[in-house]
Amino acid sequence: MTADARKAHWTLYLYCGWLLLPLYWLLTMAVKRNQDITGTLEVIPARPTLDNFVEIFTNPVWYEAFANSLTYVVVNTLVSVAVALPAAYAFSRYRFLGDRHLFFWLLTNRMAPPAVFLLPFFQLYSAIGLFDTPFAVALAHCLFTVPLAVWILEGFMSAVPRELDEMSRIDGHSRAWFFFRIFIPVIRSGIGVTVFFCFMFSWVELLIARTLTASDAKPIVVVMTRTVSAAGLDWGVLAAAGVLTILPGIAVVWFVRRHLVKGFAMGRV
Amino acid sequence: MAWMAWTWPTAAFFASIVLALTAMTLAEMRWPTAERQGWLPLSTTRGDRFFISLLGSAFIHVLWLAATDLPVAGAGLLSLGYAAVVMTRG
Amino acid sequence: MRNDKAWLAVLPVVIVVAFTAIVPLMTVVNYSVQDIFDVDTRIFVGLDWYRETLRDPRFIDALLRQVLFSGLVLAIEVPLGIWIARAVPREGPATAAFLIVLAIPLLIPWNVVGTIWQIFARPDIGLLGAAVTAIGLSYNYTGSALDAWITLLLMDVWHWTSLVALLAFAGLASIPRACYQAAELDGANAWQVFRYVELPRLRAVLTIAVMLRLMDSLMIYTEPFVLTGGGPGNSTTFLSQYLTTMAVGQFDLGPAAAFSVLYFLLILLLCWLFYTSVMKGGADDR
Numbered sequence: 001m002t003a004d005a006r007k008a009h010w011t012l013y014l015y016c017g018w019l020l021l022p023l024y025w026l027l028t029m030a031v032k033r034n035q036d037i038t039g040t041l042e043v044i045p046a047r048p049t050l051d052n053f054v055e056i057f058t059n060p061v062w063y064e065a066f067a068n069s070l071t072y073v074v075v076n077t078l079v080s081v082a083v084a085l086p087a088a089y090a091f092s093r094y095r096f097l098g099d100r101h102l103f104f105w106l107l108t109n110r111m112a113p114p115a116v117f118l119l120p121f122f123q124l125y126s127a128i129g130l131f132d133t134p135f136a137v138a139l140a141h142c143l144f145t146v147p148l149a150v151w152i153l154e155g156f157m158s159a160v161p162r163e164l165d166e167m168s169r170i171d172g173h174s175r176a177w178f179f180f181r182i183f184i185p186v187i188r189s190g191i192g193v194t195v196f197f198c199f200m201f202s203w204v205e206l207l208i209a210r211t212l213t214a215s216d217a218k219p220i221v222v223v224m225t226r227t228v229s230a231a232g233l234d235w236g237v238l239a240a241a242g243v244l245t246i247l248p249g250i251a252v253v254w255f256v257r258r259h260l261v262k263g264f265a266m267g268r269v
Numbered sequence: 270m271a272w273m274a275w276t277w278p279t280a281a282f283f284a285s286i287v288l289a290l291t292a293m294t295l296a297e298m299r300w301p302t303a304e305r306q307g308w309l310p311l312s313t314t315r316g317d318r319f320f321i322s323l324l325g326s327a328f329i330h331v332l333w334l335a336a337t338d339l340p341v342a343g344a345g346l347l348s349l350g351y352a353a354v355v356m357t358r359g
Numbered sequence: 360m361r362n363d364k365a366w367l368a369v370l371p372v373v374i375v376v377a378f379t380a381i382v383p384l385m386t387v388v389n390y391s392v393q394d395i396f397d398v399d400t401r402i403f404v405g406l407d408w409y410r411e412t413l414r415d416p417r418f419i420d421a422l423l424r425q426v427l428f429s430g431l432v433l434a435i436e437v438p439l440g441i442w443i444a445r446a447v448p449r450e451g452p453a454t455a456a457f458l459i460v461l462a463i464p465l466l467i468p469w470n471v472v473g474t475i476w477q478i479f480a481r482p483d484i485g486l487l488g489a490a491v492t493a494i495g496l497s498y499n500y501t502g503s504a505l506d507a508w509i510t511l512l513l514m515d516v517w518h519w520t521s522l523v524a525l526l527a528f529a530g531l532a533s534i535p536r537a538c539y540q541a542a543e544l545d546g547a548n549a550w551q552v553f554r555y556v557e558l559p560r561l562r563a564v565l566t567i568a569v570m571l572r573l574m575d576s577l578m579i580y581t582e583p584f585v586l587t588g589g590g591p592g593n594s595t596t597f598l599s600q601y602l603t604t605m606a607v608g609q610f611d612l613g614p615a616a617a618f619s620v621l622y623f624l625l626i627l628l629l630c631w632l633f634y635t636s637v638m639k640g641g642a643d644d645r
Contacts, residue, residue, distance in 0.1 A: 011446060018517070020460065022475045022486075022517065023463070025486045043486070089368060096366055104634050107630060111629075112380075116622050117379075117383045118619075119386075124386070127272045142379050206469065239478060249467065273382075279388055330409075
């Protein structure tokens with residue numbers, strides 16, 4: 001084991017190839033015309049085209065759905081990180097009455113299937129008049145993004161030595177000054193990872209987003225599933241939309257690329 | 270609140286849980302617990318044992334409903350006994 | 360440090376999550392004991408819906424399918440993930456590249472994972488489907504229950520094994536080199552190194568990996584919804600799918616609410632078991 005610690009086994013290349021193959025297929029689909037997709041099976045597209053992407057960027061059904069999705073994802077991420085920061089700090093630095101039980105309760109919400117909460121969500125958000133707005137989805141997604149944010153941030157904060165807090169107190173700084181000017185910059189990689197996962201989990205969620213929207217606030221994931229069922233034929237546009245929905249994730253992961261492996265390393269996904 | 274479709278039995282159920290939680294909190298402030306090891310295969314605090322009692326009672330009810338058509342009060346009695354054993358000896 | 364004022368810092372989270380979790384959960388319990396026609400016309404039926412759901416063969420079938428699916432997923436993904444993690448070079452320029460490739464499936468929206476596999480596995484337009492058909496096997500995941508299951512399992516393995524692999528890699532990377540050298544001096548073979556040096560040190564991280572995979576596979580909805588729609592027949596209808604059909608499709612509020620409560624209790628029990636064992640294993644964690 002120690003002798004070949006720097007060399008990868010050839011089967012690993014095989015596995016990575018198997019990971020990339022379906023993605024390659026999605027990419028080729030996205031640049032093919034529909035008659036080429038259903039006509040012959042081409043491993044390399046013979047007549048690549050960008051028509052499918054043009055269709056998405058010029059058809060309001062598609063680009064408005066993208067805007068809706070981005071709206072609730074951004075609102076959700078901001079709310080989640082804002083409320084989770086102080087809570088994670090409290091969990092990582094203090095023992096208080098019922099802290100373990102509270103932490104467990106938060107965790108159960110990350111683990112619980114969204115389907116369980118589906119039934120009342122429709123009634124709840126209709127009752128408070130938020131139904132079919134991005135804010136309903138943003139708030140509903142807090143169900144799992146807030147516990148997730150607390151969980152990840154707590155891990156990063158616990159890795160920061162307590163001496164940092166104490167030194168600042170000795171220097172006579174107020175707790176708020178310390179928190180915003182020293183502590184937050186120190187854990188910025190943790191915040192990056194948290195933003196990424198909140199963004200991701202809210203971006204990929206389908207069930208709640210579909211239930212809480214009807215027409216005005218329809219998000220991209222819902223439009224994609226409707227395309228399959230209704231037309232059933234427009235594979236090229238569907239694949240192009242798939243490629244585009246992967247892009248924000250890749251963009252965010254690019255910004256936090258150095259810290260992401262560390263986030264996985266703590267096992268808090 | 271109308272959409273929540275409250276009924277008296279469920280309101281009483283949640284009220285008793287809230288009361289129990291309040292009582293546990295007050296008790297914790299007055300007489301803080303230490304972890305201890307009873308017949309349960311893990312060391313628990315009073316709050317842990319309370320949670321184990323509630324969760325176990327829920328499953329006793331579920332199994333009762335799945336297995337028999339006898340009145341649910343039987344499951345209730347069984348749960349009370351179970352909860353008492355867990356709270357005192359767990 | 361003991362400080363009950365820390366509750367003030369936790370309060371915003373408690374309020375937000377109480378609004379999105381506790382209020383709905385209370386409502387579900389309320390619904391589950393009534394036969395609801397509309398807000399003003401409802402009849403208290405006690406625990407009848409629970410009795411009915413627990414004896415509903417479709418519920419039992421969905422539960423059994425769910426258990427089988429989650430069991431298979433864990434049985435494949437955990438050993439495979441550990442094996443991949445051991446194959447990734449511990450250091451050097453290739454390490455980062457491998458880790459990024461491994462992370463890619465985790466970053467794809469779940470419905471797109473379904474879409475990708477839909478167009479990858481279809482016998483007429485998919486590379487995999489066409490390849491399998493070309494070597495003479497009859498394969499059609501929309502027609503055959505077995506093929507649908509194989510496709511779903513392949514998809515889930517493709518999607519999530521990387522998570523186990525990344526977690527296990529992080530655990531392996533933290534094992535000091537001295538441990539390996541000691542094992543080498545003792546003349547341990549590769550299996551003994553894995554069994555006695557690596558596995559004990561991976562315990563904590565593997566517990567978390569198993570917990571995440573189990574919980575996420577228990578709530579699987581989006582990918583089968585896109586790929587198979589629960590079919591053919593009901594052969595890939597898992598708990599979330601069945602519950603959603605009841606709740607949103609048929610609007611059976613009472614039975615769906617009872618189902619939700621039972622589903623939640625199951626998750627609560629499993630979550631507590633794992634949380635307890637994680638906390639017991641890693642006292643350093645909190």
